[in-house]
Amino acid sequence: MTNIIEKKNSRSVQKIRLVGIEPFILIFLFLFCICVCSRPIQPKSDSITLELGEMNFIRYFDVMDKVVFEGAEAIRLADLVDSAITDYPSIYAYRIIGSDGFYAAKKGSPDNVWEHMQNGYLKLDTRKVAFEPSLGLEGRYYVKDVVSIELLRKIDTRFKDEETFRFFLVTDMKTATYPDSTDVFFGGRIGVKLSDFIDTSLTYQPEGYTYTLHSVEGETKTFSWAEIQTGWWLFSLDLTKFYPDRGADSKISRLQAIELTPVSK
Numbered sequence: 406m407t408n409i410i411e412k413k414n415s416r417s418v419q420k421i422r423l424v425g426i427e428p429f430i431l432i433f434l435f436l437f438c439i440c441v442c443s444r445p446i447q448p449k450s451d452s453i454t455l456e457l458g459e460m461n462f463i464r465y466f467d468v469m470d471k472v473v474f475e476g477a478e479a480i481r482l483a484d485l486v487d488s489a490i491t492d493y494p495s496i497y498a499y500r501i502i503g504s505d506g507f508y509a510a511k512k513g514s515p516d517n518v519w520e521h522m523q524n525g526y527l528k529l530d531t532r533k534v535a536f537e538p539s540l541g542l543e544g545r546y547y548v549k550d551v552v553s554i555e556l557l558r559k560i561d562t563r564f565k566d567e568e569t570f571r572f573f574l575v576t577d578m579k580t581a582t583y584p585d586s587t588d589v590f591f592g593g594r595i596g597v598k599l600s601d602f603i604d605t606s607l608t609y610q611p612e613g614y615t616y617t618l619h620s621v622e623g624e625t626k627t628f629s630w631a632e633i634q635t636g637w638w639l640f641s642l643d644l645t646k647f648y649p650d651r652g653a654d655s656k657i658s659r660l661q662a663i664e665l666t667p668v669s670k
Contacts, residue, residue, distance in 0.1 A: 451465075451466045451467075451529070451532075452464060452465045452466060453466075453485065453527070453532075453551065453552065453553065453554065454552065454553040454554075455485060455486065455490060455553070455554050455555075455556065456553060456554070456555045456556065457490055457491065457497075457555075457556040462489065462490055464485050466480060466529060469484060469485075470484060471529070472526070474526040474528070474535060475528075475535060477528045477529070477530055477531075478528070478529050478530065479526040479527055479528045479529060479535075480526065480527045480529065481523075481525070481526060482499075482521075482522040482523075482525040482526060482527060482534065482554075483519075483522045483523045483525075485522075485527075485554065486522065486556075490556070491556070493621045493659055494519050494522070495518075495519040495621060495661065496558065496559065496560075496621050496659060496661050497519070497556040497557060497558060497559060498515070498516035498517065498518060498556075498557045498559045498572060498574060499516055499517040499518070499519070499521070499522055499554055499555070499556060499557075500516045500517070500554065500555040500556075500557060501516075501517060501534055501546075501548045501551055501554050502548070502551065502552060502553045502554070502555065503548045503549050503550050503551055503552065504550040504551075504552045505550070507548060507549075508548060509543075509545045509546045509548070512545045514543060514545055514546065515571075515572065516557060516574070517546065518559075518572070520540070521536060521540060521542065521546075524536055524537040524539070524540055525537075527551060531549065531550070532549070532550045532551050532552075533547060533548070533549045533550070533551070534546070534547060534548050534551055535547060557574050557575075557576060558574070558575045558576070558643075559572040559573060559574050559575065560572060560573050560575060560602055560638065560660055560661070560662065560663065561661060561662035561663070562602055562603065562607060562662065562663050562664075562665070563662060563663075563664055563665070564664070564665050564666075565617075565664055565665065565666040565667075570662065571606075571607075573602055575597060575638070575640070578597040578601060578602075579597070579601060580595050580596065580597060580640070581595075581596065581597070581598065582594070582595060582596075583595075583596050583637055583639060583646060583648065584648055585648050585649075585650075588650075591639070591646055594639045594640070594641055594642070595639070595640050595641070596637040596638055596639040596640060596646070597637065597638050597640075598634075598636070598637060599616075599618075599633050599634075599636035599637060599638060599645065599663070600630075600633050600634045600636070602663055603616070603633070603663070603665070607665065608665070611630050611633075612630045612631075613630075613667060613668055614630065614665040614666060614667055614668060615627050615628065615629060615630075615665075615666045615668060616628050616629075616630065616632075616633045616663055616664070616665060616666075617663070617664040617666065618645060618657045618660055618662075618663060619657075619660070619661050619662040619663070619664060620657045620658055620659050620660060620661060621659045621660075621661040622658075622659065624657055624658075626654060626655060626657055627666075628655075632647070632651070635647050635648055635649065635651075636655070638660055642658075643658060643659050643660070644656055644657070644658050644660075645657040645660055
């Protein structure tokens with residue numbers, strides 16, 4: 406009789422223990438479901454890679470807005486470059502690369518600029534880029550089977566009151582070391598001399614112009630040719646710096662363009 410009572414008590418204790426555990430199991434399952442369900446689902450669609458320095462960004466086509474261009478479903482090229490990549494798309498050139506490694510600059514044409522991206526499209530059926538006819542781009546820009554787009558830092562040069570401009574890719578420029586050994590912050594940084602952006606294809610008389618530096622954010626500062634020859638653009642800081650130092654006003658961040666203005670006689 407005693408054994409029977411003990412067995413009943415043991416079963417009761419087990420039931421109590423199970424009843425006490427059940428809420429914890431339900432809570433665990435609930436939290437697990439939330440974690441699993443809230444994890445982002447990786448789109449399993451066609452995609453393109455955008456490259457900025459050592460960083461790669463994948464853009465999946467199925468989550469992007471579509472338009473129709475020349476009778477084909479397409480994505481605007483500008484939509485591929487969002488704030489996760491850069492807040493300043495106009496300071497880059499865009500090298501559109503096909504699966505065979507071809508891009509327009511291989512044939513001697515400049516890489517695309519932001520205006521082209523704003524008026525360009527990637528056709529989804531062929532992965533071929535196309536542009537608004539008003540741009541007047543040559544056929545070599547219409548790259549087929551595009552697999553990636555590389556963003557390359559550039560600096561524009563232009564003459565005052567002229568809409569056209571040319572640009573230099575900073576990776577193609579001759580680099581040097583900022584020479585102020587007494588400046589522990591700037592000294593020793595790698596940069597490009599500002600005067601190197603003004604070559605003979607622009608003018609054989611650089612002393613006949615003033616030079617206005619334009620930042621992408623609208624800041625401007627004007628210098629003479631003698632002053633420009635002491636100026637630098639520093640890679641790691643994306644900042645202009647002069648040696649000898651010309652003060653805080655000479656430091657232009659995110660330099661976009663150098664504008665040449667004839668010196669008044």
